[in-house]
Amino acid sequence: MTKPFYGMLLLLTLTLTTAWAQQQIPSPKEHFGFNIGDDYQLANYTQTEAYFKKLAASNRTKLVDIGLTEEGRHQYMLIVSAPENMQQLEKYKTISQQLAHAEGLTDDQAKALAATGKAVVWIDGGLHATEVVGSHQLIESMYQLVTRTDEETMNILQNVIILFTHANPDGQELVANWYMRTEDPKKRAMNIPRLYEKYVGHDNNRDFYMMNMKESQNIGRQLFVEWIPQIMYNHHQRGPAGSVLAGPPYRDPFNYVFDPLIVTSIDAVGAAMNNRLNAENKPGYTQRGGSQFSTWWNGGLRTAPYFHNMIGLLTEIIGGPTPETVPLAPERLIPNGATPNPVVPQEWHFRQSIDYSVSLNYAVLDYAAKYKSTLLYNIYHMGKNAIDRGNEDHWTFYPRFVDSIRTAAAAAKKDSAKKEESGGDLSLGKEDTIVNTYFATYFKNPAYRDARAYVIPADQEDFPTxxxxxxxxxxxxxxxxxxxxxxxxxxxxxxxxxxxxxTAQAFRPHVLDMFEPQDHPNDFQYPGGPPIRPYDAAGWTLAFQMGVKFDRILDGVNVPLTQLPYGQIESPLGNTIAIAKKGYLLNPGQNNVFIAVNDLLNAGIKVSRMASGAFYVPVSSKSTALLTKAANEWGVTVAPVDVIPAGLKPVSPARIAIWNTYGGSIPAGWMQWLMEQYHYKYTMIYSQEIDKGELRKKYDIILFATGAIPDTGKPKRDSYWFGKLPKPEELSAEFKPWLGRITADTSVPQLKKFLEAGGSIVTIGTSTNLAYHLKLPVKNALIDPKTKKTLSGAKLYIPGSLLIADVDTTAAENAGMHAKTDVYFDRSPVFNVSGDVKKLMWYSTATPLHSGWAWGQSYLKDGVAAFVAPIGSGKLYAFGPEITFRGQSHGTFKLLFNQLYK
Structure with missing residues (x-):
């Protein structure tokens, strides 16, 4: 037989094998019993997981278990590509990593790797589980890419490796089961009783630079350590009213630290997505100013990739299993650059949203297939740019420097005009010459250079954090x-x-973003008008939030160092303890000390506190063993003492209740998670139980996260994240007690009785409204002195930013805190206090902003950020800033922990 014959035989065998494998893949209808997108039908995760495993029978796929979820389910990623690519996945993953890291490569070597490699594209779904289009388009897209044989699909498979990833298995199981539990399809609703991620619900898309949640960690490892795709596509909903979906490109501002290629690449892929829908006569795509989405913020599943040189895509589409109507929005009917192809009002069905989503996926994948070498080379190019900037003197153009130039130039011009009037002969020349003169002052000033490195000393007080x-x-x-x-x-x-x-590394933008203050521009609808709300936070510098001590190094670092493997998780230095004669002291300046204290108390070991706030533990074999473990595993510093300190006060575990509500409070969920991380025991409490009274018999302290206590104005309509609350008769006995809200006429009197009987209440954010309900000598400090009303957004606007607050370090409530601390301020309350109300934190300057955006911040000067007030035998603690914000603000955790003992 000739070689050509063998070749033809091999090709025929492969074709027949592929065809046979494809025949083994059932359609979604064959598996689920309905078509994906049928009205009133949802698939749960149990069914979806089983379908993933059937898709894994194809030679185009590999099913990867990327880790367990918070509820213990398996989280899967289905890799899809041509069979020959599937045989060489490690090779292509290595090429993707090499180009993304851009280390030790020449441009020619990078071009060769780009020509050899395959574009890697991430497509996810289901992160926000009530946004059911996401999880269901994932199923339909997988099926089509695994079974279709048209030319476009085959070209995509040949040139692209697709990472189809389910972002929230737990949520899909909850939402689908809840929706489908009602027999009458037309009565099915999404009004789920709890958060669709065990702890944080919607905030699972706010966790991607911190990665506290297991799902975030699983996803982050694939995105940032394992595959480092060139494009990642994050599916969401809802679209803006009067449109079908919002997509890329996005509105300004974009972040100053990432490479400009990110912005233009988003534009390019966005154009391909919009073009495809228009070519398929699918109207209703809006972009840029047509929606609220920007590229400023880090922390979201599609935004964190920008700081890693990846093209992050987000679409927000309408639709769901219950048919709906595209509403009339007259301003969107006229075509413009934001919405070039408007949609008219009409009835809308689930399948339409699925079809749009599949088309969008194909647009992205087709683009990746056509430009795969360009995408691979560009991620290298951006990484190389980052390394080069980190190896040389570099200045980032922040608004604060531009504003300094304008101010200095204006002052010089005014001074020049005065001298000319008095006969002086000084001339600064043309306006651009003035700007050029000051350019060197601000942008070539060594003091304003970007850091070459950051050093985190091992001898800082709270090194474990x-x-x-x-x-x-x-x-x-x-x-x-x-x-x-x-x-x-x-x-x-x-x-x-x-x-x-x-900073000489490919992910330099992310490094700068975690260490340096964000400088959000002043962003208003028009001069003197209302501010434009950022998509999420304006400032979030993680090192500041966590209270980490570090030094900015402006020159190269040539010292003995070892590079950690990518993604390696470190443990605190394993400390040893010296056996004491009398006891041990634990420093409350270390957050992990509270883990040790709770483990000691839960084991029945006596613990006391000194006036300084330090914890004292008497020597025993049991206490020594537990403290040895705490020192070794948690990095806790344990100091032996030979003399029993004077003035000790015993502490014991408090009976802690955390307020929650039907549908779930996200801030309360973060608090629940935090309690578990630091080994506190707690009970969730709902308004119906509060209204019944007798609280002091069961609890010592009640925690109210922001959003629990209403203001003192007129009662507002009972709102709910997903729409209408269910009626009690629609719920089982398990969920009926969760209904209800905190009210002024019923709940507040019971809370007052609890306080008077010796209980403690901690309120955070808007829940500090309780102080007003209780008529304490506390007033709102943010009042316009002219109108006597709350300051308008045009005068004071501080969305999600870090401010520096002063701390009373002599107060027992603040034990372990330093005199200055960063607090997360999100349009937070600020107070004036009098009488026996004791202030714990305040803003001592007219410029407390450290990171973010604080328009009108001078109004905060001398305002109180936190206080404690006696009420009967109990205490009310009020913290205006978000001291437990998203599990990130480690620097202020102690403000809560100190109050959790009796």
Whole structure:
């Protein structure tokens, strides 16, 4: 037989094998019993997981278990590509990693790798589980890419490796089962009783630089450590009223630290998506100013990739299993650059949204197939740019520097005009010459240079929390070095074990974003008008939030270091303890000390506190064993003492209740998660139980996260995240007690009785409204002195930013805190207090902003951020800032922890 015959035989065998394998794949209808997108039909995760496993029978696929969810389900990623590519996945993953890291490559080598490699595209669904289009388009898209044989699909499979990833298995199971539980299809609703991620619900899309949740960690490892795709596509809903969906490109501002290629690449892929829908006569795509979505913020599933040189895509589409109507929005009917192909009002069905989503996926994949070498080379090019900037003197153009130029130039021009009037002969020339003169002053000033590296000393007080910060960076794929010996930089000594994070690395934008303050521009609808709300936060610098001590290094670092493997999770330095004669002291300045204290108390070991706030533990074999474990596993510093300290006050575990509500409170969910991380025991409490009274018999302290306590104005309509609350008769006995809200006439009197009987209440954010209900000598500090009304957004606007607050370090409530701390301020309350109300934190300057955007911040000067007030035998604690914000603000956790003992 001739070689050509063998070749033809092999091709025929492969074709027949592929055809046979494809015949084994059931259609969604054959598996689920309905077509994906049929009205009133949803698939749950149990059914979907089983279907993934059937799709895995194809030679185009590989099913990867990327980890367990918070509820213990398996989270899957289905890799799809041509059979020959599937045989070489490790090769293509390595090429993707090499180009993304851009280390040790020449441009020619990068071009060769780009020509050899395959574009890697991430497509996810289901992150926000009530946005059911996402999880269901994932099923339909997988099926089509696994079974179709048309030319476009085959070209995509040949040139692209697709990572189809389910973002929230737990949520799909809950939402689908809840919706489908009602027999009458037309009565089915999404009004689920609890959060669709065990702890944080919707905030699972706010966790992608911290990665506290298991699902975030699973996803982050694939995105930032394993595959590092060139494009990632995050499906969401809802679209803006009067449109079908919002998609890329997005509105300004974009973040100053990432590469400009990110912005133009988003534009390019967005154009391909919009074009495809228009070519298929699918109207209703809006972009840029047509929606609220920008590229400023880090932390979302599609935004964190920008800081890793990936093209992050987000679409927000309408639709669901219950048919709906596209509403009339007259301003969207006229075609413009934001909405070039408007949609008219009409009835809308679930399948239409699925078809749109599949078309959008194909648009992205077709683009990736056509430009795969360009995408691969560009991610290298952006990484190389980042490395080059980190190796040389570089200045980032922040608005604060531009504003300084304008101010200085205007002052000089005014001064020049005065001198000319008095006969002087000074001339600064043309306006652009003035700007050029000041350019060097601000943008070539060595003091304003970007850092070359950041050093995190191992001898800082709360080093275990600093290690948690390092782990957040490591989970994000950041290159991290660790000192193998003591070293000195710029005359400062650092101990071995300190961490060094260099900015000469591909993910430099993410590094800068985690260490440097964000400088959000002033963004108003028009001069003097209302502010434009950021998509999420305006400032979030993680090192500031966590209270991590670090030094900015402006020159190169040439000291003995070892590079950690990408993604490696570090543990605090394993401390040892010396056996004491009398007892041990624990420093409340370390957050992990509270884990040790709770473990001791739960084991029945006596614990006391000194006036300084330090914890004292008497020597025993049991206490020594537990503290040895805490020192070794949690990095807790344990100091032996030979004399029993004076003035000890015993502490015991408090009976803690955390307020929650039907549908779930996200801030309360974060608090629940935090309690578990630090080994506190707690009970969830709902308004119906509060209204019944007798609270002091069961609880010592009640925690109210923001959003629990209404203001003192007129009662507002009972709102709910997903629409209408169910009627009690529609719920089982398990969920009926969850209905209801905190009210002024019924709930507040019971809370007052609880306080008077010796209970404590901690309120955060808007829940500090309780102080007004209780008629304490507390007033709103943010009142316009002219109108006597709350300051308007045009005068004061501080959305999601970090401010520096002063702390009363002599107060027992603030034990372990420093005199200055970063607090997360999100249009938070600020107070004036009098009488026996004791202030705990306040804003001492007219410029407390540290990171973000604070228009009109001078109004905060001398305002109180936190206070404690006695009420009968109990205490009310009020914290205006979000002291437990999204499990990120480690620097203020102690403000809660200190109050959780009796």
């Amino acid at each position: 600093a290690v948690k910060f390092i782990n957040a960076l490591s989970r994000a794929g950041v290159t991290i070095h660790k000192a193998t010996a003591d070293f000195t930089i710029a005359g400062k000594h650092y101990p071995g074990g300190s961490y060094v994070v260099k």
